[in-house]
Amino acid sequence: MIRKTSWAALAVSLVILAASGCAVSRGQESVGAYVDDAGITTLVKSRFFEDKDVAGTSISVETLNGTVMLSGFAKSNLERNKAETIARAVRGVKMVKNEISVRP
Numbered sequence: 001m002i003r004k005t006s007w008a009a010l011a012v013s014l015v016i017l018a019a020s021g022c023a024v025s026r027g028q029e030s031v032g033a034y035v036d037d038a039g040i041t042t043l044v045k046s047r048f049f050e051d052k053d054v055a056g057t058s059i060s061v062e063t064l065n066g067t068v069m070l071s072g073f074a075k076s077n078l079e080r081n082k083a084e085t086i087a088r089a090v091r092g093v094k095m096v097k098n099e100i101s102v103r104p
Helices: 002-021 031-050 077-089
Strands: 059-064 067-074 095-102
Touching (some): 031 059, 077 095
Parallel strands (some): 067 095
16 A cells, blocks of 8 residues: 555656646746747847957857847947847847946
8 A cells, every 4th residue: 555655656757747837937927938049149149250350269058038138248349239239129129238348
């Protein structure tokens, strides 16, 4: 009897653990929103690497509900502004928060 109870408890624990692993993180409403945000982040980063004026390795991109947060370091105001322009041009971006610092 104890063995059956132990197995049942284990099964319930695994189901709860699996269900929580599928939960959407960062306060988003749906899995679709999370996937969209990941796609936006990927597109912004890839466009940074395609552009010769923006150092894609120095700028971090995070997206939450269509709002893109840029952080990191740029070599000039031109690079900082260009990164923001590139991010705004990506489909699905609702707003861009530019927190990039310019290093002389």
